[in-house]
Amino acid sequence: MEEKLTQRSVWEKILNKLRKRSLWMLHYCTGCGAIELPPTMTARFDMERFGITPMVTPRQADILLITGYLSAKTLKRVILTYEQMQAPKWVVGFGSCTINGGMYWNSYATIKKLDRYVPVEIYIAGCMPRPEAIINSFNVLIQRIDEGKANSWKDYYENYDYYKKNQEAVLGKFDTLVDIKDDAKKFNIV
Amino acid sequence: MEYKTENEIIKEIKKVFKQAKCSIKKERRIEVILNKRNIMEFALRMQKNWDFPHLSAISCVDWIDEKQFELVYHFWSYNKKVLVSAKIRIPREKEPHTDSIASLWQPAKFFERDIHEMFGVVFDGNNELEKYILTDWDGPPPMRKDFITREFALNFYSYREYNPEWLQEIIKQGDKND
Amino acid sequence: MIEKREYELFIGPNHAGISGNYSLHLTLEGDKIIKAKTDAGYLHRGFEKLMEERLFIQNIAIVCRICVPDPDPNEENYARAIEEIAGIEVPERGKYIRTLVLELARLASHLFTFGGHAGSIGLYSLPNWTVADRDRIMELFEELTGGRVYHIFILPGGVRRDIPKGFKKRVMEVMDYLEKRLPEYDDLFFENAIFIKRSKGIGIMTPEQAITWGATGPNIRACGIPADIRKDDPYEAYPYIDFEIPTRTEGDAYARAMVRRAEFVQSINIVRQVIENMPEGPVWNKIPNPLKWKVPAGDAYVRTESSKGEFAYYLVSNGGQKPYRVHVRGASVTHGVHILENLLVGARIEDASQIMFSLDACPPEIDR
């Protein structure tokens, strides 16, 4: 997924400058790393300084945090949630469990490589990353948005079949009520 | 006689279940080996007459060599402060049947449903034995010893290929000197 | 006849009112809940299976990852089960340090639950205060064990290392700080008129129900039964420490919160006692070479009082290098499933998330 720099019109640059300071994170703790989110949100590490606040519904959220391992049952809900989110959306993978299965590499229930199922923008190292690492990753995400390089979400629309094939390999046939290809054409993303 | 309460309890159990083998493993721990037919009555007496109101857990151990499942019922008494672990053995078939004590103990509903899911043991009398944790899992009961999770994971999920040059050199050096 | 129209509402896995990844399937009529069915399994990793494929020493790293808010009772249970089977004796100082770690974990977990409970009724200022103060304890853990949340510190035979110089003074400072903060929590939350109005009479459990449903820990002590494993089935250094078991009689969400608050005060004085009379001596009783170590055959049922209730391990070893079977009995196995379903019936939607937070149900323990 090379850095596809869209032709950067001035308007897009200004938008990115303003857009980068307001990222709404989905309040969904999918795994064990979610215990480090409250300290990041509350008084000591306070990520609201960067304009990042937890939002409750996928419609309003921009960042989907996959905090640690992802069991197959949660994967189905994560895919449903991811497809409900509005377009410039980014997935942040916490810890080594999303990179290569982590400590549960030989478990029958968890998936091993996250970006086969949803396009991932940023991985954070650590078997449960610390609050400082989480805030550092948000800053990297802000910088990538600023430079217009945070385009992993376009990948989901462009080669949706690749993702669909992997998802159904693990979960079998299931319908997410969201027609991605039709959305891609309707909102001319592809 | 430093295990006073423990011996009293064993005497009471022995009175009713003659052939039960009772032993004191350590302070506050009694082990009772029963026949699988009278676990239902044992549980009833535990709750009603012998004042053991708390069913801490029902564990299931898969003795694959002896072709048996072992169900261990842990009862705890708040007043006597003793834990009685009643063990029964059931044959290790595809769907072994045993009596359910869910009607007496509410926590047993969860444990029996969990053991049904993980081992495939059917508890007669418990009508809530549906899939609860492994709803999206259609494989064999995973906790049985003959299901190897490592093999399943390696060929069901795909891993990230990661062999950078520095790793290959180390492997090469390794091959040279052993 | 008024025509009753019921509808279903999924308080699904992705919901702010649910602690962790867990979902409730409610059948409602208007605002009242008629039938509730919990749905777990979202955090299932098959721990018990993974532990059967690892050596005894390898399991130490994976064991603490079962319950996230309160990981230390897992390590404690696993280590003590092996010691019981193999007959290893833990030195006195090791026992005291283990008790210190367990009580600090209880304080951290209680602070987390105060915040969760306050968040569930809309008071978002308290989570900010309590989670920030919880970070002071996280720093102590980081200094002692190297990890903020997962400590991998309690090994079979004792603890991994002795406490560093000056650590006792810092623990005392944090304890004084927490004690100074408690009155402010009272003003903001525990004596807040709206919290009392919202939580009194919600999710009431009678003492008989508490026993038959298998409630343990703060939930049963809130119904007036002083059942605490640290007193009934003492382990580590608890026999040498004197502390009371706080109980209340109402058995509702308010009583459970107040019992946790009283336990918080008790834990602070336990930590002080442990620090004051901690004996000198070794902290770890050397076990044979861990890579080839064969634990003799046998089984043990070991119980610990975690902040959520009775946490028990049933460990069976057949004399091999790997544990033959580990059954994890999480504390929320009864609270989060059947007790929650029973208490939700008749409650209203607003109280659904508060009942779950007051029971302190922690989904990873249910799914393992």
Added chain:
Amino acid sequence: MSTILWIVFYPIIAFIIGLFMLGYARKFTARVQRRYGPPWHQLIFDIVKLMSKKTNISHGYMHDIAIMMLLGGTLLTLLFIPVPGFHYFAQYGDMLVIMYIILIPSLGMALGVGETANPNGSIGISRALMMLAGYDVAFALSFIGMAMLNHTTSMYQLMLIQQQHGISSWGIVVNPFLGIAALIALQGMMGEKPFEVFIAPHEIATGPMVEMGGKYLGIMMIQHCIGVFLEITIFINLFLGGAKNWIELIVKLFVVFTVLLSVNAVFGRFRTDDAVRFMWKIPVAFAIIGLLIVIL
């Protein structure tokens, strides 16, 4: 000519003031929670981000109209509020007109959210309308008291009277009971805790806004900015003697908003029926006492 200029620029000024008020609200709550909080102009980033979303899921034609109705209702109400320098509409429309028009945004939201067919949304709407019934009683009573006191129902005359006679004639000074009743009703109207029952994230996942995303949420946020400015200005005009110039208005806005936020930061949420029961008990009692004083 100047009226047209005013009609165009007045909503923009109201939006900007409301924007900084909400930025101040987030910073104030953050400071109560012992943390640093976002910058003042955080809402500019939020609204620009929402407006520049690529996919905006619409839930049908009615849903789009309702969002327009929401914003339109608020702008219409805004024009009838007298502010320093602009009171052309206010002369003709009195307080009863404002009380009527102010309900349009709530009904618009109810219409639109009903279309999204999300149970959380419909529960949120039923709560919002119940809350509306709750605080409107106290608000209406306190307004009737002020109208009888000054023998006029037009907000503009009320404001002029209070400005001429100085502080002694302010509504809250003359009859504090009506003032307190209106203040509590205002807390409910603004949806601040303890009356924030319809945006309860922990119970019904932000209630009505559960299916709103992208541009729709952006417009709702603009409406919320203007709504904040509007509701507090009504209270100021009725009870704090309006404002001769914009500086005085802004100062009063932030003072009243601080009072509301300080209650919002340290209280939990009522249950829906408790909230309405509270609203019909205490503020209504204050209002009746105030009315009795006015009558006798």
